[in-house]
Amino acid sequence: MTAVTGTGGSAPLALVVGGSRGLGLAAARQLADRGYRLALTARNAEDLERAAAQLRKDGTTVEVHACDVRDEAGMEAVVALVEQTAPIEVLLHVAGVIQVGPLAAMNRDDFREAIDIMLWGPINTALSVSPRMVARGHGRIGIVTSVGGIVPAPHLLPYTTAKFGATGFSRGLRSELSGSGVTVTTAEPGLMRTGSHLNAQFVGNQGPEFAWFSTADNIPLVSMDADRAASQIVDAVLSGRAVVQPTPLAKIAQRVDALAPNATSVLLGAVTRLLPDAPPSAVHEKVPGHVAQQRLRPRARGQVQWLTTLGRRAARRLNQATRDTSQVSPEPPVMS
Template identity: 35%
Template sequence: MASTVLITGASQGIGKAIALLFAQQGYNTVLASRTGDRLFALAQELKTSGHSALAVPTDVKDPQQVQNLVDQALAEYGSIDVLINNAGIYISGPADTFSLDDWHQAIDTNLWGYIHTIHALLPHMLEQKNGMIVNIGSIGGKVPLPYLVPYSTSKFAVTGLTQSLQSELSPKGITVCGIYPNIIKSDFMERAIFRGKDATDASDRRQQVEQVLSVPVVEKPEDVAKAVWDGVKHKRTEVVVGSASPTMVSNRLFPDLMQWVMRRTFKNKDEG
C-alpha cells in the first residue's frame, strides 16, 4: 500500500515542488491551500501523470477547515504517514510600522496554521504509532532577523514547536523534522506584506527582496523539496538547506558583526 503525504501551501512554490517529488516517489498526495484553482490544476496534473492526488482547498488559519481537510484525507486514503507544514507568509518592515492585523497574519498563518494541522492529525498518528511531521521553518527561526520581526517571531516559535514535539513524540514512533532554508526563489512575493516609514520605503523594501531573488545562486523550491525528501527518507530531525548553513555558522561565530550587517542592509529609511 502506498504511503500518503499531506502538504499545506501545496498549490505553488515550495509546496508544489514537494508534491511533485513525493508523487514521483510513489506517495498518495493530499494537497491543501487557499487557492483552489491552482490546487485543482496541480491535482489534475498529478493524476494525468498516473499519480493519486486529493485537492482540498483549505485556509490553515481556520481549525474547522483543517479538521475537514484531515477528515477527507483519512476517508480517501485510510491513513496519513507524513504531514508537511509549509503554508506561510513573509512580512517585512520596521517593527513600529506593523499593525496588530499584520502580526496576526504572520502568527496565525506561520504558527497557528502548523498547530492546527498537528492538532487535527496527531491523534491519528499516535493511534497508528507511526508517522512523520515536517515543519518548513526558516533561517529566520535560527538567526534573529531585524526588520522581519513578526516573521522571525513566528519562525522561532516553529523551531521551538518542532524541537519540543520531537522530544516528546520520538519514543512514540513519530519523527518531527525541521527544514531550515534561506530565502527561496518562489512565489511568496504574491502574498508578502511590506511596511515602511512611508510608501516609498515600503516599495523599496519590496524591490530589495526582488533584487535578491534575481541572483542566480538563490535556492529554488526544488532544493527545499529535496531537503524535505532527504529528511523523510532518513527520518532526520533537522535539515539546513544550502546557503542557510553558512549564515547560521557566521551568526554563531560573529553574532554582533552579523547583526550589524543585517541592520545596515535592511534598515532603509529607518533611523539608527
C-alpha cells in the first residue's frame, strides 16, 4: 500500500460514521491498511469498544465516540472534539438501518427512523465536516447509499426512500463543493455479505421475510464479500471518484432501469407479489433478524442457516454477532 501522511508528517485521520460493525468496520480496516488513524462513531458504545479492540490488535490507532447521527448538535460536538487532535482528512458515512417487510406492515415511524438515520445522518455529518475541509482546501468525503437509492427494492420502502434522498444529497454535495479541493464520492453497493441480516429489522410475516432476505443477502455471485466491497469503496473515496458501484447487482440494476424503466417496474412488481404478505390484522411489531429466524419452522430454519453460512462467518468477523450469540452459531449479507 502507498504510505500517506497528514499534517506534520503524522498519519492522517479518517472519521468513519457507523464504523462499529458490518461494512463500516470493514471500511475502517481498509483505511487502517492504507495508513490512516481512525475515529469511529456509532450509537452503541459497547459495539464501538469491541470494534476498536479488534482494530488495535493490528496496531491501528483508534479513538471512539458514541453518538447518534440523528443528533445534529452531537455530531458537531464529536467533529470538534476529533479535530482537536488532528484535521479530519477523510469522512466516510456508513451508518444505516434496514427494515424489511411489506408496506402494509410498516408505519410512519419506520419511515422517520430510516430518513433520520440514512438521510439526515449524512447531512448532519457532512455539514459538520465539510466547512472545515473547505477552509483547508482539501478533503475526501464518502457517503454510502445503495443500489436501493437508484432502483427501488421490494419490501424495503423506508430504506429505499431514505437512500434515494441520500444519493441525491451526496451527488449534489459533490457539485456544490466543486473547485474547493474537497471531493464527495457516492457509494452505491448492492447485496454484501456483512452479517447484517442478523441485525436487520423485520415486520409483517417475520420468519418468511427473514428467510428470503437473508438468503438473497448471502448468495455468492449475487452478493459480494464485504471486505472486497469495502476495499473498492475506500479506493474510490481516496481517489476522489464521483460514484462507485462495487457489487455486480448494482451495476446491472442501474443499467437495466435506465434502458427499460417500464420493464424494470413490471419486474419489481412481480417480485413484490411473490414475497410474503402481511398477516391480516397484524399488530405492528419489529424484531431483529436473529429473533425473526427463530420464528421459522425448524426445517426451514436449518435450511436458512446453511444458506447463510458465509454471512454468519462475516458476522463474527465484522462485529455483527448479536447479544444472543447462539444465533450466529452453530456453524456452520445486505444492502449498506
